[in-house]
Amino acid sequence: MNLARNVSTADFQRLDAAHHLHPFTDTRQLNAEKSRVMSKAHGVWLWDTDGNRYLDGMAGLWCTQIGHGRREVADAVHAQMMELEYSNTFFKTTHPPAARLSEVVAEVTPDGLNHVFFTNSGSEANDTVFRMVRYYWQLQDKPAKQIIIGRKYGYHGSTVAASALGGMDGMHKQAGMVPGVHHITPPHWFDFGGDMSREDFGVWAAKELERAIDELGEENVAAFIAEPIMGAGGVLIPPDSYWPEISRICSEREILLVVDEVICGFGRTGKWFGSDTYGLKPDLMPIAKGLSSGYLPIGGVMVADRVADVLIDKGGEFYHGYTYSGHPAACAAALENLRIMREERVVEHCAEEAAPYLQEKWRSFADHPLVGEARMVGLFGALELVPAKPGRTERFDPVGAVGTIARDFSFANGLIMRAVRDALVISPPLVITREEIDQLAKLVEKTLDDTLAELRKQGRIA
Numbered sequence: 001m002n003l004a005r006n007v008s009t010a011d012f013q014r015l016d017a018a019h020h021l022h023p024f025t026d027t028r029q030l031n032a033e034k035s036r037v038m039s040k041a042h043g044v045w046l047w048d049t050d051g052n053r054y055l056d057g058m059a060g061l062w063c064t065q066i067g068h069g070r071r072e073v074a075d076a077v078h079a080q081m082m083e084l085e086y087s088n089t090f091f092k093t094t095h096p097p098a099a100r101l102s103e104v105v106a107e108v109t110p111d112g113l114n115h116v117f118f119t120n121s122g123s124e125a126n127d128t129v130f131r132m133v134r135y136y137w138q139l140q141d142k143p144a145k146q147i148i149i150g151r152k153y154g155y156h157g158s159t160v161a162a163s164a165l166g167g168m169d170g171m172h173k174q175a176g177m178v179p180g181v182h183h184i185t186p187p188h189w190f191d192f193g194g195d196m197s198r199e200d201f202g203v204w205a206a207k208e209l210e211r212a213i214d215e216l217g218e219e220n221v222a223a224f225i226a227e228p229i230m231g232a233g234g235v236l237i238p239p240d241s242y243w244p245e246i247s248r249i250c251s252e253r254e255i256l257l258v259v260d261e262v263i264c265g266f267g268r269t270g271k272w273f274g275s276d277t278y279g280l281k282p283d284l285m286p287i288a289k290g291l292s293s294g295y296l297p298i299g300g301v302m303v304a305d306r307v308a309d310v311l312i313d314k315g316g317e318f319y320h321g322y323t324y325s326g327h328p329a330a331c332a333a334a335l336e337n338l339r340i341m342r343e344e345r346v347v348e349h350c351a352e353e354a355a356p357y358l359q360e361k362w363r364s365f366a367d368h369p370l371v372g373e374a375r376m377v378g379l380f381g382a383l384e385l386v387p388a389k390p391g392r393t394e395r396f397d398p399v400g401a402v403g404t405i406a407r408d409f410s411f412a413n414g415l416i417m418r419a420v421r422d423a424l425v426i427s428p429p430l431v432i433t434r435e436e437i438d439q440l441a442k443l444v445e446k447t448l449d450d451t452l453a454e455l456r457k458q459g460r461i462a
Contacts, residue, residue, distance in 0.1 A: 012049065044056050055428075057416045057427070059428055060294045062263045065431070072340065073340075076335065085328065105338075108272055108342075113282065115305070120298060122289060123157025136256070149182045149212055150184075151184055151230070152184070153188065158171065184211075203245055206245035210249050224257055232420065262286055270355050271378075286300075292333045297330060362381050362383075387460070402455065403423060
């Protein structure tokens with residue numbers, strides 16, 4: 001059904017303004033500017049109801065690994081809904097798609113992660129982590145171990161517990177903080193590295209965890225949660241020295257390691273998971289987004305055998321779950337998505353073809369007058385926009401205004417990029433081709449040039 005047929009863009013905008021409260025949006029400002037109304041998509045492209053075409057440089061919200069419009073996924077969902085559209089996984093009950101998907105995700109995730117608790121999103125996955133971590137330590141007769149350490153700029157979702165685990169000050173100010181969460185400096189050399197080398201800073205940032213454990217008391221600290229690469233925080237790529245030190249600290253100090261793979265997982269870093277990229281052994285691993293390539297909402301928490309054994313052998317009923325945990329249609333979408341990714345070698349295409357080609361072009365943007373740093377791992381990158389080079393101390397004031405200007409130019413030019421503070425971030429579908437990367441690079445260059453011209457016009461930059 002085409003909902004846009006015989007209905008104008010203005011009609012949809014009026015309906016939207018009258019009734020729809022958008023996520024992460026200033027509603028008054030949006031209603032004044034009018035919503036952009038997307039109506040169809042195929043491959044790496046989106047179209048709005050006015051016929052404008054956009055290259056989806058963000059893979060939706062970091063999720064459409066296989067691109068838009070794969071009929072096979074729609075057919076799999078349709079077939080499942082005609083057979084069994086809904087059945088819950090409570091009350092000693094399962095169904096074929098949930099059972100099959102649990103096996104497949106155990107196959108593709110890192111060794112030792114053989115159990116999954118299904119959720120509907122990354123936010124729910126991290127709320128589940130919050131509960132599961134504390135339950136685990138209760139079963140280990142260490143109920144005082146309740147504090148979870150996260151990182152500033154971290155993002156783990158927007159539900160109450162998930163937003164507390166993240167390090168976004170604006171979210172904390174609106175909802176308050178959940179007791180028992182502590183945040184440390186992220187491994188973002190560009191902002192926090194000072195005069196240190198990247199490698200020295202990586203070790204220093206990792207030892208922030210050790211310092212926090214000593215301050216809070218190891219007997220009180222339950223877990224450390226972190227994304228392999230920080231996504232919504234601005235695609236913050238840690239120095240190579242960071243993760244080995246973090247792994248050592250968690251192992252030596254009896255702290256559970258929670259590796260949030262909601263964004264990094266399912267091929268984004270050029271391997272199946274960021275944990276594979278950095279050699280990590282998670283105790284708990286939240287997943288979502290690329291699990292179904294965004295075709296239907298589904299997420300989960302992968303649980304390491306060493307943790308699952310405690311939950312199963314020592315625990316009774318885990319008083320936690322969701323009506324739609326392991327929804328049959330969502331599981332069918334995820335199964336078909338993972339079949340496509342494996343049979344069509346989507347992760348290998350990212351690692352061997354698309355990522356090296358885009359990274360070469362991305363690095364060249366470091367020469368642009370506005371770009372202080374161009375960073376990328378896999379198909380996951382950012383451009384730091386600065387008023388003066390080569391120093392890293394001077395920033396635009398107010399922070400974020402220039403990033404917003406650049407983002408708006410990007411949309412106007414037909415490329416969907418995201419702005420985080422004054423960084424432009426990108427995360428295209430993993431199936432993007434060389435020809436599409438060429439188009440993407442041209443649009444990025446035009447966006448940077450348009451932004452520079454506008455800043456010069458406003459007198460913000462020489």
